[in-house]
Amino acid sequence: MAGSHSTASRDGLARKERAEKIALFRYQLIREAADDSVTTRQRGPMVKALAATVHPGPFGGTIQVSKDTIDRWIRAWRVGGFDGLKPKPRAQGMITPEQVLSLAAVLKREKPARTSAQVRRIMIDTPKSHPPAPTKPMTSNPPPALRSRILPGPRSRPWRS
Structure with a gap:
């Protein structure tokens, strides 16, 4: 049991570190466009240029990000700061x-x-x-392959062999 607890702790730490790396990548990408001194008119071309560029990703490889995503990251930065740029945990x-x-x-x-x-x-x-x-709703109209195997009548009737 103690081993599973430490594994869970490591997984949680790894997720936290991963989230911070992703947030740092997002911040580095948007920092100039998110600056308060940049006007809306200036920001548009900056965001378009960022979206047109392929960037080195946070874990190696390359990544290209859409204009809408960059705009969303800028809004998240303004509302939540660095934590706003971290990916949300899955429900x-x-x-x-x-x-x-x-x-x-x-x-x-x-x-x-x-x-x-x-x-x-x-x-x-x-x-x-x-x-x-x-998890899967029962259907009163089974697929043709199963239809011939079901006996008509009450639900308790068995399947044909």
Whole structure:
């Protein structure tokens, strides 16, 4: 466990260093155009010239940045300073609560032949358990390849072999 904690710390530090390198690259690119002494009329051609140029990237290689992106970076610099130029962390998707996962595992162990849809149905019918919605919406009109394999009738009918 201690090893995983230090790995997480290193990953966090690496992300922070990466974000700072990216912000520094962005600052170096926009600093002249973002200067308060530069008028809007002067800034336009400067930004166009920056957008037309291929720049050495923050991690090697080259990068070309659009005029709109440069304008966005200038606005971010004015609003948030150096931190405004750092990339925003990615939003983490929904996390299924541990108790829901453990209930699903118990139900599957009870009867391994149960499908995930059956486990979900049982969990919905069980008080105090609220499973997440399916990631892919069920369709009442299956693709032609599957249509012939589905028996007509209630949902509980089995698939044809």
